[in-house]
Amino acid sequence: MAQVQLRFYEELNDFLPLQRRKITFSHALMRRTSVKDLIESFGVPHTEVEVILANGQSVDFSYIVQDGDRISVYPVFESLDISPLIRLRDKPLRDPCFVIDSNLGQLARYLRLLGFDVVYRNDFTDREVARIASEDKRIVLTRDRALLQHRIITHGYFVRSIRPREQVQEILTRLDLYNTLRPFTRCLRCNGELEDVDKDMVWHQLEPKTKKYYDRFRRCKTCGQAYWRGSHFNRMEKLCEYFKAPQKTVKKLNVVDS
Numbered sequence: 538m539a540q541v542q543l544r545f546y547e548e549l550n551d552f553l554p555l556q557r558r559k560i561t562f563s564h565a566l567m568r569r570t571s572v573k574d575l576i577e578s579f580g581v582p583h584t585e586v587e588v589i590l591a592n593g594q595s596v597d598f599s600y601i602v603q604d605g606d607r608i609s610v611y612p613v614f615e616s617l618d619i620s621p622l623i624r625l626r627d628k629p630l631r632d633p634c635f636v637i638d639s640n641l642g643q644l645a646r647y648l649r650l651l652g653f654d655v656v657y658r659n660d661f662t663d664r665e666v667a668r669i670a671s672e673d674k675r676i677v678l679t680r681d682r683a684l685l686q687h688r689i690i691t692h693g694y695f696v697r698s699i700r701p702r703e704q705v706q707e708i709l710t711r712l713d714l715y716n717t718l719r720p721f722t723r724c725l726r727c728n729g730e731l732e733d734v735d736k737d738m739v740w741h742q743l744e745p746k747t748k749k750y751y752d753r754f755r756r757c758k759t760c761g762q763a764y765w766r767g768s769h770f771n772r773m774e775k776l777c778e779y780f781k782a783p784q785k786t787v788k789k790l791n792v793v794d795s
């Protein structure tokens with residue numbers, strides 16, 4: 538029976554049972570296995586992994602684990618300086634467009650509010666999410682680890698927080714997206730882009746009071762929904778300010794983790 542030593546770094550430890558966190562531990566292999574399957578057998582989705590070392594050398598997911606290997610597994614993180622090592626993907630996780638799992642509707646709305654390109658439906662199946670992620674090169678956001686184990690998903694993030702506002706902060710911090718916010722540029726309903734329009738172009742959609750008190754309008758290029766600076770706008774603006782202030786409570790990854 539083959540024996541290997543494993544060590545998971547930084548936030549990958551979130552997925553492990555307490556006794557295996559932040560230590561090197563031994564594991565007996567019952568059969569021939571790829572390092573991808575080995576990592577996922579501990580509940581760590583492969584989409585969370587950026588670099589794998591076997592005995593100090595970079596390997597990819599297809600590497601077949603050998604007796605006596607020392608395997609080190611590092612998380613996805615943009616600012617981690619891993620230039621001497623092989624990244625497991627050609628394209629970094631930076632491109633901020635998402636497909637969001639069916640039970641994270643409020644998160645989807647908040648991210649659209651901040652201007653991110655977000656595909657979401659509340660009746661998505663796992664298979665649909667995986668297909669959209671693969672075909673459109675989108676990052677999957679989910680709280681379902683099993684979803685992230687789909688082989689065709691290359692970019693995914695397991696959302697730790699439960700509450701939607703905290704989820705937004707977690708994602709902005711972990712993926713370092715604070716410089717890419719473009720609030721009020723997307724339709725909250727359908728993800729279409731908004732454009733400025735003259736009042737007469739949305740006149741037929743407006744309530745009498747809106748017609749009377751507002752003059753500046755934007756409209757969704759896709760579904761035609763009109764937006765204006767109505768009473769809910771101030772609340773949304775406050776929410777944006779809240780999200781834009783980087784949160785100190787969410788931990789940023791650090792390279793050193795003894």
Ligand SMILES: [Zn+2]
Nearest residue numbers: 724727757760
């Ligand atoms: Zn729309």
